Amino acid sequence: QKEVEQNSGPLSVPEGAIASLNCTYSDRGSQSFFWYRQYSGKSPELIMFIYSNGDKEDGRFTAQLNKASQYVSLLIRDSQPSDSATYLCAVNALTGANNLFFGTGTRLTVIP
Amino acid sequence: NAGVTQTPKFQVLKTGQSMTLQCAQDMNHNSMYWYRQDPGMGLRLIYYSASEGTTDKGEVPNGYNVSRLNKREFSLRLESAAPSQTSVYFCASSLGTASGEQYFGPGTRLTVT
Numbered sequence: 001q002k003e004v005e006q007n008s009g010p011l012s013v014p015e016g017a018i019a020s021l022n023c024t025y026s027d028r029g030s031q032s033f034f035w036y037r038q039y040s041g042k043s044p045e046l047i048m049f050i051y052s053n054g055d056k057e058d059g060r061f062t063a064q065l066n067k068a069s070q071y072v073s074l075l076i077r078d079s080q081p082s083d084s085a086t087y088l089c090a091v092n093a094l095t096g097a098n099n100l101f102f103g104t105g106t107r108l109t110v111i112p
Numbered sequence: 113n114a115g116v117t118q119t120p121k122f123q124v125l126k127t128g129q130s131m132t133l134q135c136a137q138d139m140n141h142n143s144m145y146w147y148r149q150d151p152g153m154g155l156r157l158i159y160y161s162a163s164e165g166t167t168d169k170g171e172v173p174n175g176y177n178v179s180r181l182n183k184r185e186f187s188l189r190l191e192s193a194a195p196s197q198t199s200v201y202f203c204a205s206s207l208g209t210a211s212g213e214q215y216f217g218p219g220t221r222l223t224v225t
Contacts, residue, residue, distance in 0.1 A: 032211065032212040033208075034213065042218070042219075043216040043217060043218050044155070044202070044216050045211055045216070046214070046215060049212070049213055054196050064159055068160040088154070088155070090212075090214075092212045094140040098143070098206065098208075098212045099145070099157060099160060099170065100157075100212060100214060102154045102156075103154060104152060104153065104155065
């Protein structure tokens with residue numbers, strides 16, 4: 001079982017809709033959860049992090065964490081074509097320098 | 113602030129050649145990381161340095177060596193390149209073990225023929 005699992009997509013949503021990206025993780029002891037956005041040919045860019053159960057909102061982005069279900073999600077409201085990218089979920093490992101395990105990413109396409 | 117910088121951006125090597133990928137950060141971060149990214153495999157950790165003077169193996173260290181030259185710089189060396197090392201390499205840094213937020217450099221696209 002992989003440490004972090006994501007649906008690879010592609011996920012297509014119309015412009016203005018809500019995009020919902022999901023991630024599950026295997027280690028119950030994980031404490032820190034991150035969402036990165038990666039445009040094609042570019043490096044991952046940190047867009048959200050969440051440490052506590054519940055929701056965390058930042059502009060059009062909302063991260064949701066449910067530790068009991070080992071589930072993290074990212075909602076993007078009022079999706080824009082510029083949101084089209086691959087979204088990587090990352091979870092902290094319990095070893096090393098707070099190392100991260102990354103999922104393989106979900107490719108999102110926002111259709112104008 | 114430039115953040116995390118990497119050189120070179122692109123490189124083509126022949127099998128058996130060696131090279132060093134350079135990484136530097138100007139955010140006064142303590143921890144630095146080297147990843148490779150392959151299609152369908154996601155980001156995989158090669159080596160990391162929790163703090164200046166320490167380095168440790170990650171998930172896929174075979175065929176690589178690293179040097180934490182000082183707090184700012186962390187280099188990755190391929191002693192004898194193999195086609196299986198064709199990949200995109202990213203360097204990242206974070207404030208330290210108390211902070212998991214990692215910030216990435218622009219990457220190096222390496223092809224080994």
